[in-house]
Amino acid sequence: MDKSRLISFLDYIEYLVSHVRIIILNGVLVAAVAFAITTLLPKWYEGKVEIMPPRSAGGGIMGIAASIAGSFSLASEGEFKLPFMSTPSDLYSAMVKSRAVIDPIIDKYNLQKYYKKKDIDETRKKFLKYLTARVTGEGIVEVKFLAKRDPVFSAAVANDVVKQLDKVNRELLLQSARSTREFVGKRLAECKERLAEAERSLAAFQKEHKAISIEDQMRIMLELSAGMRAELMEAELERDFLREHYLPDNPRLLQVEERIQAIEKKVKSFEEEGSEFREALVSLPDLWVEYSNLLREVKVQETLYEFLLTQYEQAKIQEQKDTPVIQVLSWATVPEHKVKPKRGIISLVLAVVAVLLTILYLLWRRFIENQRTQNPHLHSRWIQFKNSCIRVFTFRIGER
Numbered sequence: 001m002d003k004s005r006l007i008s009f010l011d012y013i014e015y016l017v018s019h020v021r022i023i024i025l026n027g028v029l030v031a032a033v034a035f036a037i038t039t040l041l042p043k044w045y046e047g048k049v050e051i052m053p054p055r056s057a058g059g060g061i062m063g064i065a066a067s068i069a070g071s072f073s074l075a076s077e078g079e080f081k082l083p084f085m086s087t088p089s090d091l092y093s094a095m096v097k098s099r100a101v102i103d104p105i106i107d108k109y110n111l112q113k114y115y116k117k118k119d120i121d122e123t124r125k126k127f128l129k130y131l132t133a134r135v136t137g138e139g140i141v142e143v144k145f146l147a148k149r150d151p152v153f154s155a156a157v158a159n160d161v162v163k164q165l166d167k168v169n170r171e172l173l174l175q176s177a178r179s180t181r182e183f184v185g186k187r188l189a190e191c192k193e194r195l196a197e198a199e200r201s202l203a204a205f206q207k208e209h210k211a212i213s214i215e216d217q218m219r220i221m222l223e224l225s226a227g228m229r230a231e232l233m234e235a236e237l238e239r240d241f242l243r244e245h246y247l248p249d250n251p252r253l254l255q256v257e258e259r260i261q262a263i264e265k266k267v268k269s270f271e272e273e274g275s276e277f278r279e280a281l282v283s284l285p286d287l288w289v290e291y292s293n294l295l296r297e298v299k300v301q302e303t304l305y306e307f308l309l310t311q312y313e314q315a316k317i318q319e320q321k322d323t324p325v326i327q328v329l330s331w332a333t334v335p336e337h338k339v340k341p342k343r344g345i346i347s348l349v350l351a352v353v354a355v356l357l358t359i360l361y362l363l364w365r366r367f368i369e370n371q372r373t374q375n376p377h378l379h380s381r382w383i384q385f386k387n388s389c390i391r392v393f394t395f396r397i398g399e400r
Contacts, residue, residue, distance in 0.1 A: 004021070008370075016359060023358045024362035030354035031347040038343040045142055046339045047158030047332035053089050053139035089135045090287045092165070094325075096133040097142055099124070101164045131161065140329060151335045158332040165367060166326040173325060177318035183241055184315055188308040195301035198330035204292040225296055232263045237308070 016023070095101060106112065106123055117123040145164055147154035235256060241251045254370040 011370075012363060012366055016362055019362050023355055023362070026358045027355040030250065031351035034347045034350040035343050038341045038346050041341050042147055042148050045145055045154045045335045046146050047151075047155035047335065049143045049158050049332045050328050050329040051089075051092060051141040051143065051162065052327035053087070053141070069117040080130045087135070087139060089139045089141050092141045093133040093135050094185045095168065096130055096141075096161060096165055097131065098168075100168050101161060102127060102131070104164050105160055108154075109157065112216075122380040131157075144341070145332075155332040156335045160328065162328060170327040173318065175317050178240075178320075181312060182313035183244070184308055185313045187237060188305070188312050191301060191305045191308055194297070195305050198294065198298045198301050204296050205290065205294055227294075227299075227303065228263065229300045230266045230307070232260065232267060233304050234298065234307055235260045235263055237304075 021322075025280060102124060105122070108128060111127055112120060112123040115123055115126045117126060129205040132142075132144045134142050136142060143158055143165075145154050145161065147157065237258045239253065239260060240311075242250070247253075
C-alpha cells in the first residue's frame with residue numbers, strides 16, 4: 001500500500017470515528033423503534049405433541065396387513081407413495097396433513113370462519129400453514145400447531161390432530177383386519193376340507209391295507225419334507241394376499257415371490273437330490289411309498305391349518321380392538337411463552353443493519369466530499385445526478 005492510499009484510508013477511518021455517535025445513535029434508535037413495533041404485533045403460541053415411533057408389525061399375514069393399513073392415501077387425490085427408504089415415522093408425519101385428519105379438525109373448530117376464508121380448500125391451505133409435523137433424528141414425530149394470541153387454542157388443536165390421527169389409524173387397521181379375516185377365513189375353510197380329505201384318504205388306506213408303520217428315520221424325513229412344503233404353502237398364501245392389495249411390481253410382493261422360488265428349490269433339492277430321502281423312498285415297498293405320501297399330505301395340511309387358524313384368531317382379535325394405536329410421548333400443554341415475534345433478535349438484526357447502512361452512507365458522503373477537490377468533474381456530475389433525482393421525485397409527488 002503506497003503512502004497516498006494509506007492517507008486516504010486513514011482519512012476515512014478518522015471520518016467514521018468523528019461520527020461514531022451518529023452511528024451508535026442510529027443503531028440504538030432503530031433497535032428501539034423495532035422493539036416498540038414488535039411489542040404491538042400479536043403474540044404467537046405453539047402447541048407441540050411428541051409421538052413415539054410406530055412399533056414394527058409382527059410376522060405372518062397379520063404383520064403384512066398392519067403395514068398395508070398404512071399404505072393408502074387419506075387424501076382425496078388417491079394414493080400417495082412415500083420414498084422407498086421412508087420409515088413408519090415418516091408415514092405418520094405425512095398422514096398428519098391428510099384430509100382425513102385435518103378436515104374433522106376444521107369442522108370442529110369452525111376454522112373456515114376463524115380464518116375468514118371463502119371455501120374449504122383455502123381453509124385447508126391456511127390451516128396447513130400453521131400445522132407442521134417433522135421427524136427427529138431419533139424417529140420421534142413432533143406435531144406442532146401455531147396459533148395467534150391464544151395459547152390454549154394452540155395446545156387443544158395440536159392434541160386433537162394427534163387424536164384424529166390415532167382414530168384414522170384404528171379405522172385403517174380395523175378395515176385391514178376385517179379384510180384379513182375374510183381372506184384367511186376363506187383359505188382356512190379350504191384347508192380344513194383338504195385336511196379332512198387327506199385324513200380320510202389315509203384312514204381308508206390304513207383300513208384297506210391294515211396298519212402300516214415306517215421307521216423312525218423315514219418318519220423324520222417325511223416330517224422335514226412336510227415342514228418345507230407347509231412353509232412353501234404359507235409363503236404362497238402371503239403372496240396371494242399381497243396380490244389383492246399391491247401392484248405386481250411392488251417390492252414386498254417381489255420379495256415374497258423370490259422367497260417362494262428359494263423354498264421350491266430347497267424342497268426339490270431335498271426330495272429329488274437328497275440321497276438319504278431318495279434312498280429311503282426307493283427302499284420302501286410300493287404300499288409304503290403310497291402310505292408315506294398320504295401321511296406327508298396330512299402333516300402338510302395340519303401345519304398349514306394351524307398357521308391359518310392362528311392368523312384367523314389374530315385377525316378376529318384385531319378386528320375387535322378399539323384401543324389407541326399411536327403412542328404419545330408427551331401431549332401438548334398450554335404454552336407459557338410465545339414463539340414469535342422474537343423482539344430481541346429482530347431489534348438486534350435491524351440495529352446491525354442500521355449501523356452498517358449508516359457507515360456506508362458516511363463513507364459515500366466522505367468520498368463525494370473528497371472528489372470536490374480531487375476530481376471536480378466527477379463531483380459536478382454527481383451533483384447533477386442528485387438534483388435530477390430530486391426534481392423527478394418532487395414532480396412525482398406533486399402529481400399525486
